[in-house]
Amino acid sequence: xxxxxxxxxxxxxxxxxxxxxxxxxxxxxxxxxxxxxxxxxxxxxxxxxxxxxxxxxxxxxxxxxxxxxxxxxxxxxxxxxxxxxxxxxxxxxxxxxxxxxxxxxxxxxxxxxxxxxxxxxxxxxxxxxxxxxxxxxxxxxxxxxxxxxxxxxxxxxxxxxxxxxxxxxxxxxxxxxxxxxxxxxxxxxxxxxxxxxxxxxxxxxxxxxxxxxxxxxxxxxxxxxxxxxxxxxxxxxxxxxxxxxxxxxxxxxxxxxxxxxxxxxxxxxxxxxxxxxxxxxxxxxxxxxxxxxxxxxxxxxxxxxxxxxxxxxxxxxxxxx
Numbered sequence: 001x002x003x004x005x006x007x008x009x010x011x012x013x014x015x016x017x018x019x020x021x022x023x024x025x026x027x028x029x030x031x032x033x034x035x036x037x038x039x040x041x042x043x044x045x046x047x048x049x050x051x052x053x054x055x056x057x058x059x060x061x062x063x064x065x066x067x068x069x070x071x072x073x074x075x076x077x078x079x080x081x082x083x084x085x086x087x088x089x090x091x092x093x094x095x096x097x098x099x100x101x102x103x104x105x106x107x108x109x110x111x112x113x114x115x116x117x118x119x120x121x122x123x124x125x126x127x128x129x130x131x132x133x134x135x136x137x138x139x140x141x142x143x144x145x146x147x148x149x150x151x152x153x154x155x156x157x158x159x160x161x162x163x164x165x166x167x168x169x170x171x172x173x174x175x176x177x178x179x180x181x182x183x184x185x186x187x188x189x190x191x192x193x194x195x196x197x198x199x200x201x202x203x204x205x206x207x208x209x210x211x212x213x214x215x216x217x218x219x220x221x222x223x224x225x226x227x228x229x230x231x232x233x234x235x236x237x238x239x240x241x242x243x244x245x246x247x248x249x250x251x252x253x254x255x256x257x258x259x260x261x262x263x264x265x266x267x268x269x270x271x272x273x274x275x276x277x278x279x280x281x282x283x284x285x286x287x288x289x290x291x292x293x294x295x296x297x298x299x300x301x302x303x304x305x306x307x308x309x310x311x312x313x314x315x316x317x318x319x320x321x
Contacts, residue, residue, distance in 0.1 A: 021074070026258035027251055028280035029074045035281045037084035040288045042128035046172030050130070050179075051232045053171070054290040056283070057087025057132075057275035059238035060246075062115065066106030068245040072238065072277045077118040084284045086131055087234070087273045090115055091138030094145045099152055102139040112149070113156035116178075120157050123176050130163075130174035132273070134193050136183040146186025153189075163190050168232060196234045197227060197272075204239035210252040213239050217257065225269035233272025250277040261286050 199220035
């Protein structure tokens with residue numbers, strides 16, 4: 001199709017493939033996930049380093065408004081976390097100490113405090129989990145957001161919520177913590193975003209460039225299983241351009257990602273963080289299953305692990321009464 005009708009492909013990238021919401025196994029732009037998976041990290045052994053875990057993430061996590069060129073998600077932050085997303089990509093505009101959420105020029109009707117409150121609420125309800133958050137300045141160029149970030153943490157969260165180290169934690173160390181992947185200057189608040197092994201070839205000028213984008217995703221995913229196991233791998237499946245808005249790119253890339261992961265499902269490999277626009281619950285489940293299957297593969301009875309899981313479930317149900 002791309003070779004035969006290039007003008008049509010370019011047009012579809014601007015207007016979108018369809019006007020109605022879609023819920024497929026690989027792509028979902030409906031308001032709510034098909035099903036939830038809020039407690040999946042409880043099944044991971046405490047001594048497992050976070051760099052060995054395969055987890056789903058969302059690109060421009062809070063970008064739900066602003067039209068087709070700005071919107072990258074349709075689920076709320078709470079829905080994303082409960083669906084199983086554990087990596088958040090948060091962009092803040094810094095004006096006079098305020099940190100509003102933006103995607104480029106598009107204000108997302110939220111501020112950083114709302115994000116922190118959402119993470120706190122989630123981790124209090126599910127203390128077996130952890131949340132990683134890339135934090136970056138957007139649509140402002142002060143290069144001085146550290147003080148405002150600290151202020152917001154003290155106002156809307158609390159200091160001990162954070163993982164205060166550049167080192168990659170184990171799952172046991174990370175439980176109940178927010179790990180800030182610091183994409184801005186200043187003293188350490190957590191890990192440095194640049195310490196990750198990252199593939200983020202986000203520029204997709206038109207849908208004619210989808211194959212180039214997929215090759216970037218494919219090569220990085222192929223490198224992750226044999227890469228440095230002490231380093232977190234992060235692969236962005238998202239992209240956009242003047243003639244290819246985020247929905248159109250996701251509709252082209254997500255099915256290829258789904259098929260790739262489906263073909264690898266039996267190999268029990270780590271792929272790191274897989275960051276997406278408009279992910280679907282079955283896709284998220286498939287990504288989560290890599291870690292769960294790796295745990296099962298040991299075939300060793302683990303009474304401590306089973307006891308921990310039961311305790312977490314009891315705490316959860318007790319808290320909801």
